[in-house]
Amino acid sequence: MTPVLGFVGVGVMGEGMCRNLLQKCGLPVHVADVQAENVARLAALGAVASSVLRLRDTAHTVFLSLPSIDQVEAVCFGAEPLIAPGGTVKTVVDMSTSDVPRTRALAERLAAHGVGFLDAPVARSREAANNGTLLVTVGGPDDLFESVSPWLRCMGSDVVHCGGVGAGQVVKIMNNMVLLSTVNALAEAMAIAEAAGVDKALLASVLRLGSADSFALRLTGEKLAKDEFPEKLFPTAYALKDLRLALALAQSSGITPAVAQATATLLDEACARGYAMNYYPVIYRLVRA
Template sequence: MSTVLGFVGVGVMGEGMCRNLLQKCGLPVHVADVQAENVARLAAQGAVASSVRALRETAHTVFLSLPSIDQVEEVCLGADPLVAPGGTVKTVVDMSTSDVPRTRALAERLAALGVRFLDAPVARSREAANNGTLLITVGGPADLFESVAPWLRCMGSDVMHCGDVGAGQVVKIMNNMVLLSTVNALAEAMAIAEAAGVDKALLASVLRLGSADSFALKLTGERLATDVFPEKLFPAAYALKDLKLALGLAQASGITATVAQATATLLDAACARGYAMNYYPVIYRLLRKE
């Protein structure tokens, strides 16, 4: 019997990820999401429209792309769980950005039910999700990683095994901590330059030519320069969630993460100002001199 793959959560990032998996893996992909229109778009391209309940009885390996560990735990072991005695699911791959201790606890709970687990959060942009060029950092047993890696490579151009369960999350969270803190520095630089009479678009173009060039600048420079921060990109509320995960790891390690804390404080203020669902470089609006 052919292996059936499942995919839960096909929103901003998950839709492109699932589309690449569907087009490249050569296996049936059954898709579930709380938004029926998201599923319908993929069903039109050959996916099988499904539900978490149906996946429990049809899919063998299920990928999750969800907002946080809260949704991951609910999908896996909630009121109508993906994993239950007698079900077909044997492997769960969480591609969300999730809390590390709770990720490790979930893996243990699933193991008690005979289900193996990988954490495989993704980095880079929505465009990378659509193009299949994500960075995917994976935590879990090496043999399970090797068996799932071909499917992960349908979605990412760089798929890295980082260690045991939770290690993928640690690396992803640190990636986002550095990115978000760098964007904070860029927003500050543009606000200061503008207040000093230098056009921020000019500043962005010159920074690209010097030692301050970075992926963060390429990703967010145009938005910062034009002061356009749309919704349905990576929002400030999600960025704050990721920084809180980083700060939790820092606290558990006895490390004072001063830069990350300053960025989290600014993101928190942006959310309180009504920018929670705007693209996270919107923090610039709190820095500029009005």
């Protein structure tokens, strides 16, 4: 029988990811989300509007793109669980950025139900999600990675098997730690330059020509220069969540990450000042103050 794919969570990143999967995989894709309008847009393109309970009895492989491990666990084993005796789900692929120990515990719990698991968080931007050019870092067994990777490649131009369960999350969390710390440095540089009488936009354009050029600069430099930090982009609260995951990994390893800790403190203060849902480079406003 033709396998049915499921996708839970089609928000800011998940919608573009699911659209690329739908248009490229050649298989039925059933979609569930708490926001009906998100599902409706994909249904207009040929997806099947569904729910977690219906996915339990129809889908073979289910991809999750959710805010955190809390929602991932709730979808799998909550009040209306994806996983239950007699269900059709054989593989769960968590494309969220999730806590590493809890990810590994979830994989063990799923295995007890005969369900395979991959952690496959994504990096880059919303534009990359829409264009199918994400970086996907994957943790899990070799054979399961090989069977699922063609579908992951519908969503990402770079799909990297990083090791066993949890390894994909470790690599993604470290990616975000470096990104967020770099943006902190950029915010400081722009505040200093502005105070010294140099235009922020000019600084951003010149940095791109030199050794300070980076993906972080190209991703956030324009917003920093214009002091524009809208909602519905990667918000400060999500950035802080990811950085706290990095700090927890560091603590468990006996490492003191001074740069990441300073950035987390700034993000925490930004949330406290009412910027929790603004695009995370809004920390510039705190540096400048």
